[in-house]
Amino acid sequence: MLKILTRAAAALCLLTYTAQAQDGSDDLAAKTQNPIASMISVPFENTFDFGAGNGNAWIMNVQPVIPVTVGDWNLVSRVIAPIADAPGGVQTPGNPNSIGSGRAFGLGDINYSLFVSPAEAGRFIWGVGPSVTLPTATDSRLGSAKLSMGPTAVVLTQPKPWSLGILARQLWSVAGPDGRADVNQFMVQPFVNYNFGDGWYAFTDPPITANWEAASDQMWTVPAGGGLGKIFKMGNQPMNVRAGAFANVIKPDAAPDWYAKLTVQFLFPK
16 A cells, blocks of 8 residues: 555656646645635545554545635535545544454545635635534444534635644534444644745645544544645646655554555636
């Protein structure tokens, strides 16, 4: 799996050198680094987990972002649809220790968030709204089996060449089988991007999570790490490619020691 990631990253880096240079790539990078920008985008985020007790896993999150302007407000829809290949299942709030045997492959629980944000942004850009996770997993080992909902919010600022912000979400289960654990999960994701110019940037955006239903020594997952990315054009299609690695410095027993990420994102600026 690591060899596949390395080769894919090398191929994509080579691609950025041979692809047509993109006009305004620095401005597009700022939009790409804004989670609630008024720009349609479709990222494919691949996560490769290593060091978990039950074996390595691969998860691809398909994460389309679709903004709509209504009067003085932007309504930004963000979807996270996970596809996983994991031994025994994946760690979720309603499935904290991974269950079953053999590899589980399929669709996980889909999360939908709607951010309401001012159409005319000031120095600080912000958005708030509801978040809902649907029990769509095709295998019981890949999801919580619970309908969950709660609030989400993001705030950021972009003084060149930086993009600095924080995204937060809290989910509680409201329906689902009694035999599965309740969902009570908090997530906060600080993100820092530094843009070098010509579309290149460095980033760190570790998603810090807390499962409030777990024992105190199994509650938190705190990653640390970062990586590099590049905005470029493939023909007439603007693209964003980035790769990085994170170590879980605090984690539950079932979580991986570290993971690598490779994201390919299609951009559709207005």
